[in-house]
Amino acid sequence: MKVPLARPIMTEEMIEAAADALRNERLTMGESMFKFEEEFAAMCGVKHAVSVSSGTGAIQLSLLAAGIGRGDAVMTSSMSFVATTNAYVAFGGRPAFADVIEAECTIDPAEIAVTQDLKAIMPVHLYGHPARMDDIKAVAKESDLLVIEDACQAHGAKYKGRRAGALGDVGCFSFYPTKNMHVGGDGGMVTTDDEEVAELVRKLRHCGRKSQYEHDAIGYTARLNTANAAVGRIQLRMLDGWNDKRRAVAKRYDTVLDGVGDLALPPRPDADFLPVYHLYTVRTARREALRAHLDAAGVQTGVHYEIPIHLQPIYRTMYGYSEGMLPITERLCKEVVTLPMFPDMTDEQIAYVGESIAGFFAGAE
Ligand SMILES: Cc1ncc(COP(=O)(O)O)c(C=O)c1O
Known part of the structure; x- marks a missing residue:
């Protein structure tokens, strides 16, 4: 798939x-x-x-x-x-x-x-x-x-x-x-x-x-x-409906990924925060290996963001910034991986992504 x-x-x-x-x-x-x-x-x-x-x-x-x-x-x-x-x-x-605040980025x-x-x-x-x-x-x-x-x-x-x-x-x-x-x-x-x-x-x-x-x-x-x-x-007329669907996808991800490997999942909606899951981004210390595994399984992933702004080449040049300036941000940027997320994602697609990730952490190919 x-x-x-x-x-x-x-x-x-x-x-x-x-x-x-x-x-x-x-x-x-x-x-x-x-x-x-x-x-x-x-x-x-x-x-x-x-x-x-x-x-x-x-x-x-x-x-x-x-x-x-x-x-x-x-x-x-x-x-x-x-x-x-x-x-x-x-x-x-x-x-x-x-x-940044680690759990919320x-x-x-x-x-x-x-x-x-x-x-x-x-x-x-x-x-x-x-x-x-x-x-x-x-x-x-x-x-x-x-x-x-x-x-x-x-x-x-x-x-x-x-x-x-x-x-x-x-x-x-x-x-x-x-x-x-x-x-x-x-x-x-x-x-x-x-x-x-x-x-x-x-x-x-x-x-x-x-x-x-x-x-x-x-x-x-x-x-x-x-x-x-x-x-x-x-598009604006569709927005709230699409966001509801994104939250439903996120809820299913939260369930299938709960307790899998060392994954840290996004914060859940609560009385104060109603997120819209533009991206469903998780964290793992084994990001590169997980991404390669998912890529081989046909699951596209992204990294948001691989390089924090202050460490972008032009910012290093202009302002002399270097590693160690923002420790949490810099660590998170090494761990974050974005999973597929769109309003019409099917249960089968979500289950497949979940199984592929579980398979990776179980050591199965
Ligand atoms: C957080 C954030 N800020 C700013 C921008 C810039 O938006 P645009 O690409 O439309 O210029 C984007 C989008 O790409 C973004 O995600």
Whole structure:
């Protein structure tokens, strides 16, 4: 049996919606884009959602709009996709890192060191599991810092009943094709209750336009194409149902993998945390051997992430970072392995992955 790591969904209805937008709407800044924004804001429970061309763009433009610029530091976790910090290193922001909570792989609020140049904390809701927002916000409040969520893996997730994207001052989403919802290509969204930030992101994504021919900011071309927004509107309607299915898959994995080998499983949902399992990532000291075994069995796996951001070659070069700086993050990055996860995964596929893993630990080929 072959089991893929992820399976992005693209239905005839979505293709037809994109074609309809291409035939009948403005190709950029069309009606579907504005409707998608309204609907996404409603899903998150915020006043404003502003679409952009990627998750990286969402982080970059929201930080700029929130007044963070060259020389300002933003604290985040290094156990993330490199875009989390690339987004602001690109304009001269300084990446600051705190280690993560081992069981959750999200930033440990107790590890956040506040420095003079620190302007914001950016928790990453890694794998779709919300970070510990109350504790993070308490640190932020004490030192007058902004909280910008990297919710690029957490569409629809909840913390204490509130959606990701509505948990800090600003939320940033990616619609890259493997995410829990996508737009049939690259895309992103900024969510906020702050009218000024929303206005400025709208301006920055649209070449810094004040009016059609007047520009009063150095902006970018970072709009979401109308046809992509049309796809996103349909995906958004499916999101909660898909997330329920992902949680059901995770629950079955939790059962079949419980007590197998040295595996550490993801944290379970509880009253405070409603994760959306963008990725179902387990940990083992025997990762490489397990991956090879699963590969031979036709089960695709991934590593999120093999190299923490601070140890990426460019970050070592730019900042002189080296091993030992974030011990938990660095160890986890050697142990994590991501198993197949998509809403329509069948019981047979889950059982097959479980049996293949059990077979590995039992020493059977
Ligand atoms: C945690 C995280 N942050 C940022 C990004 C960047 O998003 P994009 O690839 O849409 O630029 C991603 C997605 O790939 C991500 O997973």
